[in-house]
Amino acid sequence: MILLRREIGDVLRDARQQQGRTLREVSGAARVSLGYLSEVERGQKEASSELLSSICEALEVPMSQVLREVSDRVAAVEEPSVPLGPHAAEAGVLDRGSLVSAA
Amino acid sequence: MILLRREIGDVLRDARQQQGRTLREVSGAARVSLGYLSEVERGQKEASSELLSSICEALEVPMSQVLREVSDRVAAVEEPSVPLGPHAAEAGVLDRGSLVSAA
Numbered sequence: 001m002i003l004l005r006r007e008i009g010d011v012l013r014d015a016r017q018q019q020g021r022t023l024r025e026v027s028g029a030a031r032v033s034l035g036y037l038s039e040v041e042r043g044q045k046e047a048s049s050e051l052l053s054s055i056c057e058a059l060e061v062p063m064s065q066v067l068r069e070v071s072d073r074v075a076a077v078e079e080p081s082v083p084l085g086p087h088a089a090e091a092g093v094l095d096r097g098s099l100v101s102a103a
Numbered sequence: 104m105i106l107l108r109r110e111i112g113d114v115l116r117d118a119r120q121q122q123g124r125t126l127r128e129v130s131g132a133a134r135v136s137l138g139y140l141s142e143v144e145r146g147q148k149e150a151s152s153e154l155l156s157s158i159c160e161a162l163e164v165p166m167s168q169v170l171r172e173v174s175d176r177v178a179a180v181e182e183p184s185v186p187l188g189p190h191a192a193e194a195g196v197l198d199r200g201s202l203v204s205a206a
Contacts, residue, residue: 002166003152048149049106063105064178067170075167 002077006043007070008052013041015059015066030058105180109146110173111155116144118162118169132161 016026027037032051039045040055047055056063119129130140135154142148143158150158159166 001153001156004155004166004170005152046149046151049108050104052107053104062178062181063107064174064181067107067174067177071167071170071174074170075165078165078167 002074003043004070004074005040005046007073008047008066009041009043010073011066011069012055012059014069015061016041019059021059026055026058030054105177106146107173107177108143108149110176111150111169112144112146113176114169114172115158115162118164119144122162124162129158129161133157 016023023034023038023041027034030037030051031054032040036045036051037055040047040051052066053063056066119126126137126141126144130137133140133154134157139148139154140158143150143154155169156166159169
């Protein structure tokens with residue numbers, strides 16, 4: 001099953017890392033706890049709409065851009081261009097494999 | 104503040120109504136309560152990632168498509184002169200903004 005929170009977490013983490021910013025910096029700017037932001041980035045916690053908005057603002061990335069990237073990632077998993085096993089898309093293997101882990 | 108749950112709710116409701124289906128039909132197919140689905144459609148409740156996935160499946164609409172429509176709606180209401188800070192260019196936001204498709 002494709003989980004929105006995982007894809008959102010990946011996109012938010014990528015945006016933060018591309019800016020060379022720490023969890024502490026962004027969580028402070030977004031007024032969320034460091035632990036909460038970390039869990040959101042790892043797809044372990046659903047970000048409420050209000051907090052997603054705050055995080056996007058802290059990252060200075062339009063929410064529409066985050067959602068477009070999420071949509072693209074989900075689409076890639078829905079229709080894998082590389083032949084993989086039947087459970088690959090379900091497990092999110094394509095998306096996960098291409099990402100650099102923050103942990 | 105742009106709230107993701109409201110935009111998602113609008114897109115899900117539009118998809119259901121375009122199919123001429125009732126809340127009862129879709130909530131049954133998605134195995135969520137009618138009241139819950141109704142609240143999600145009205146943007147009053149955050150849909151968990153698992154339930155969003157179930158609702159998309161029940162509607163037979165790829166989640167990526169729902170998210171793309173949500174992204175388009177959010178982009179339409181975002182202020183065109185969103186003040187992009189010093190991190191925006193680093194994150195590639197400015198470049199990616201020009202990639203928005205005409206679809």
